Amino acid sequence: MSNIYRSNILKSQKRAFSEGTVLVDEDTWFFFEIDAEEESELEFYINHEIRLLREDAWITGVLLENGILATPYERIRMLDGDRIQIKKNILFSLENLIEDISDDAFLQFITTLNNLNYSLYDCIFCHNHLVFLSGQKMKQGVNFINFDNGDEVCAVQHHFSYFKKKRDRFEFTLSTGKRIVIENFNL
Incomplete structure (x- = not known):
């Protein structure tokens, strides 16, 4: 992409x-x-x-x-x-995060977020743990992202493991209790 x-x-x-x-x-x-x-x-x-x-x-x-x-x-x-x-500007930490993830993970994340009626511009908080691992060969951890579209709030946990294989797992939890989990593997 x-x-x-x-x-x-x-x-x-x-x-x-x-x-x-x-x-x-x-x-x-x-x-x-x-x-x-x-x-x-x-x-x-x-x-x-x-x-x-x-x-x-x-x-x-x-x-x-x-x-x-x-x-x-x-x-x-x-x-x-x-x-x-x-x-509007996208939060700097979220902008860095979406630049660091693979194209497939990016597309799945954006598509799911949009299908839940949220936009990247609805982001009110993003902790990008990947930034702290930039010099390491093995990167593993969780990023926390919160969105508010004016009607509901959505919390996203982005679990990642990057070594020989890249694994991204996004867990979306809405304030209504609805939950969605998507995973992406890249060899």
Whole structure:
């Protein structure tokens, strides 16, 4: 699986963007997030990927200072009241974890997570034990990951054993009591 394929999977994840409105107050730009019902300075999101809704179409670009959206073709000045989406970041420890697991394990993990109505962007905690084993030939342990999709919480234990064979076991436990276990072996 190529990095482009993994990148496309990440881009297709639900809740990858926070949606809200641009507010301008005395030369200060704010982002009012709809779901959180709170505002933050737009300056915090400079150099982030932004989508701007204009004429019923989303325009994707990078936020610059003073409410300017830079696209590959033009620079657009946002206006007070504009609807925007700001790309969320995946937790750094989870990002490292999904880079370290095999393509098959990655695909099984993402597919199961999505089928349970969770996204990588719903991650609220990730302990990546693999990071502490980087110099070792035999890697064995457990990673702990928690997700919250706004309706339910999901705890995932990722049991791994990497030596001559690679073994990944993901145990998903939802707050409803539902449990799913998937395993992946690579020779």
